[in-house]
Amino acid sequence: MKKAILLVVALLFAVGVAFTGDGAHKFVGTKKCKMCHQKAKKGEIFEKWAASAHAKAYHTLGEAAAKEIYTKLGKEGNPQEDPACLKCHVAGYGLDSTLTVKVVKENGVTCESCHGAGGDYWKKSVMVDHDASVAAGMVADPKAGCVKCHNEEAPTFKGFDFEERWKEIKHAKPAG
Numbered sequence: 001m002k003k004a005i006l007l008v009v010a011l012l013f014a015v016g017v018a019f020t021g022d023g024a025h026k027f028v029g030t031k032k033c034k035m036c037h038q039k040a041k042k043g044e045i046f047e048k049w050a051a052s053a054h055a056k057a058y059h060t061l062g063e064a065a066a067k068e069i070y071t072k073l074g075k076e077g078n079p080q081e082d083p084a085c086l087k088c089h090v091a092g093y094g095l096d097s098t099l100t101v102k103v104v105k106e107n108g109v110t111c112e113s114c115h116g117a118g119g120d121y122w123k124k125s126v127m128v129d130h131d132a133s134v135a136a137g138m139v140a141d142p143k144a145g146c147v148k149c150h151n152e153e154a155p156t157f158k159g160f161d162f163e164e165r166w167k168e169i170k171h172a173k174p175a176g
Contacts, residue, residue: 025137026119027092029102033111036124043172049111052169057089057108069155088149092117114145142166 030046037045049055060066061079070079079085086093091110092100099117103110112118121127121136134140143162150160 025099025117025121027100027103027112028118028122029104029112030107030110032102032118032122036127037111045111045171048169048171054109054113054169055107058086058105059108061085061089073155088154109149114142115139 030049034046036042038047053060058080066079066085070077070082070085075082083094086105089108090103090105091107091113092103093105099119103112116137116139119137121133121138126132126136130140139145143166146162146165147160150165151157
């Protein structure tokens, strides 16, 4: 039994690292992203995220529908406390807590869930250079992040068409 638990924990950690980058960069949290990625001239990126299901991902685990799904899976307890759920409903879940100190679980799936931990690329001096941003930990391929959670392991999975779903969350790059 202990081996099974250790295996699950190790798997969750590996998924978390694969989902958010190499695990060497610190998360900066949504407040840092919001500084530059809000308002019309910046593409309203933050506002689009805040209104999205991703921003509410953690909270959905507390809803009656999620609890019903959880029970149908033969589980007891609270989905908001289950690592199997949190790995996809909370940015950076399962990574070393020193890397995720700025993560607020209630923010759900944040910018850093898809774009990688921003600790080394969040500054404008880096962000203006795409290659420098990627070298500093920004994930360049958004699809790679999506399919880490939108896959057959998810209990509500009904297929995933990246191109179609991308239209729902796609955001413009900020001007200047």
